[in-house]
Amino acid sequence: MAIRTREIRLVTGLVLGAFLLTHFSNHALGLVSVEAMEAGRVWFNGLWRNPVGTLLLYGSVLTHFLLALLALYRRRTLRMPVREAAQLTLGLSLPFLLIAHVVGTRVEWALTGHNSGYPEVVRNLWIHNPEIGARQALALVIAWLHGCLGIYFWLRPKTWFPRSALFLYTGALLIPVLALLGFAEAGREIADAPERFGPIPTPPASAILPMAGPVLYAFFGGAIVATVAARFIRSGLLWSRRVRVFYPNDRVATVPQGFSVLEASRIAGIPHVAVCGGRGRCSTCRVRVLEGLQRQPPPSAQERGTLARIKAGPNVRLACQFRPTHDVSVVPILSTGRNGVASLVRGGRAQGQEQEIAVLFCDLRGFTSLAERRLPFDTVFILNRYFEAVGESVEDAGGYIDKFIGDGVLALFGLRTTPQQAAKQALDAALRIKAALEHLNEEYASEFEHPLKIAMGLHAGPAIVGQMGYGQATSLTAVGDTINAASRLEGLAKELDVELVISEDLATRAALDLSGRDRQIVQIRGRAAPLGSWIIPKADGLVR
Structure with missing residues (x-):
């Protein structure tokens, strides 16, 4: 069976979630002591800084980001539920919030061998540069929120999710709170007794390190700009091949080729029932094609199976699966009633x-x-x-x-x-x-x-x-x-x-x-x- 991009995105997202969970757990040890954080860092580095962990982590980062760009490009319309929009926006903003932190820790270690410990990092972010520390805290919270939204969309259809939701929500809230409290407590401990942790070591000089940040910003920013530009180019090409979908009561939706009839209904604000959310499973969005069926693409295997199950006639199509290539006249078979979908x-x-x-x-x-x-x-x-x-x-x-x-x-x-x-x-x-x-x-x-x-x-x-x-x-x-x-x-x-x-x-x-x-x-x-x-x-x- 071919692996779909959805499965790849899920696996890479779970890898990144595991990294965040271990990173936050290490921060939370600051509630015990700075020494406990340092002891936890040994295990954390052993897990993620070995060759396998490094390949898995940064391969997941790159793959997950590229899949987000692919999803952005594939969307025919940017109209989406608020949670999906929040997940996409947070995910695309993360690289720009985390690049400075990654360059100052992981990239510096890879180029110079200098291993920044918690006393050095906490002192820099909590005492000397609190505004940078606040930005890094915000970045980690955004990363955690993005991951939680992804896991929510993954688990929401599971039958056991409603029974476990309170436990999961509690964990999702407590983990970043404990991490931030641990980091703050470590900052207070170092500020009260700086002599216990010695002076900040001076890292070895590197000619490449100052260039790492700008290169990463240019790569991620350029990738987003290229994706948005590709969307504009595609939209221009598609709008040059527009189709019109005619509905009862002289209503018309004009959309680019490749849009489904259900998408056309939503863009035009025409109520259209789709109980399964447009996944081709329930048949409630089906339409009867009055004119223009002859030149349209045939139903897919999924659409044929659903239509056969309900003994649909030859002029009936599923609006969520039917993507007309020429003008077509349709009438939804299941009416939403006078009060619209809300009354249904x-x-x-x-x-x-x-x-x-x-x-x-x-x-x-x-x-x-x-x-x-x-x-x-x-x-x-x-x-x-x-x-x-x-x-x-x-x-x-x-x-x-x-x-x-x-x-x-x-x-x-x-x-x-x-x-x-x-x-x-x-x-x-x-x-x-x-x-x-x-x-x-x-x-x-x-x-x-x-x-x-x-x-x-x-x-x-x-x-x-x-x-x-x-x-x-x-x-x-x-x-x-x-x-x-x-x-x-x-x-x-x-x-x-x-x-x-x-x-x-x-x-x-x-x-x-x-x-x-x-x-x-x-x-x-x-x-x-x-x-x-x-x-x-x-x-x-x-x-x-």
């Missing part, structure tokens, strides 16, 4: 996110014929007792009731837990529902001609989770292949007259051994691969 999605998952969840579908078997022989009041009463039993079972197991559909229920698990915990919760909920239904049958045995029977389907996998709907009907829900597969398994349970069908995916996550059970391969409409499933005639035969 609200809350913490407003824009939606893809995550691994477990899904339970359950339905009463034969309830339609039962309802036909009952008064409307009795039917509503029985359904409400059934919904109460299912709802309590799902919530007690740690799940979330997505919706009631007729006499069926859709429940989600894993919104704030790991995929393994979600699978176990869904299985626990199924067993609880079975027990609650038996209790309901016993309580109303005299009212039912036949006991109520249930069919359930359990599946686990990725789904798009977010706030969806319109107006007062907006709620947290999930869409995707995993939901469709769980519904199909529930239908299979009805067809086979069994209580429960469990997918192999969920059984694996729940560490459930079903090797002695009947296994079937299920074909799911719109899904390329069949789904292995286990047939459970009686749900209470499983051990909770």
Whole structure:
């Protein structure tokens, strides 16, 4: 598999983060003593000043910076969320804030062999040149903030991140604070007793050292200027090959060739739903092409797969993946409504996110014929007792009731837990529902001609989770292949007259051994691969 620039940027960023963490930890030893800082510096230099550490550190610095320039160049538009803009701006400013410090320590050591210790550095930055010391402290804080933003974007989609966020935020705050306090305490200690640390040694002269700073400033500054110039040149070339995207109500977005329809909508301020954030996963941004489809580039493999999954027609394209080369007329299939996107999605998952969840579908078997022989009041009463039993079972197991559909229920698990915990919760909920239904049958045995029977389907996998709907009907829900597969398994349970069908995916996550059970391969409409499933005639035969 080819290594993507995203993985390279992540690895180099983690290397730089490890350097900052060890550097800050060394500074924090100043809370103990200057001697403790010097002892820690021996280990720090041993880690980062050997040939392997040097190559790894400075190779990561150069690679990370060049990848930042590449990302800046590749962006079709500089409109981006505030956090992304802050991360990019801080990253590009770091070299200019750190060059003086690097030249005065690492470059000087490489050229002259002079090894500046903490007494010398602290005395220079804390006592003799406090304004330079303040600038270096600011540079280190900016570097740490840049790294924290990168790690935040990396970990944010992880299911465990919300549970660990407070711990991570606390560490991100304490580490630089302790480092600055350690450096300040070392400065106070040296200022109170300068004779303990002797005079500042005079480093050997070097004809090359004075040139190192200007050369580094010129290199990094020239690289940024060249990237910005390349962007202007590209923009000029692209704007000479503009395309127009026509929308309903006589709205038009004019963009350079290479922009997607979703980017055109955002640049023109036209509301356009994209629950997955424009990654080609959810299909909510799809548009129907009214005119100009014939001369456009064909869908990519990712776009074809998503469109095939939803059985889209030949004139339907994903706005986030469709980059027209000629004028085109489109209409978004999912309207944002009169109040815009804000009325469509609200809350913490407003824009939606893809995550691994477990899904339970359950339905009463034969309830339609039962309802036909009952008064409307009795039917509503029985359904409400059934919904109460299912709802309590799902919530007690740690799940979330997505919706009631007729006499069926859709429940989600894993919104704030790991995929393994979600699978176990869904299985626990199924067993609880079975027990609650038996209790309901016993309580109303005299009212039912036949006991109520249930069919359930359990599946686990990725789904798009977010706030969806319109107006007062907006709620947290999930869409995707995993939901469709769980519904199909529930239908299979009805067809086979069994209580429960469990997918192999969920059984694996729940560490459930079903090797002695009947296994079937299920074909799911719109899904390329069949789904292995286990047939459970009686749900209470499983051990909770």
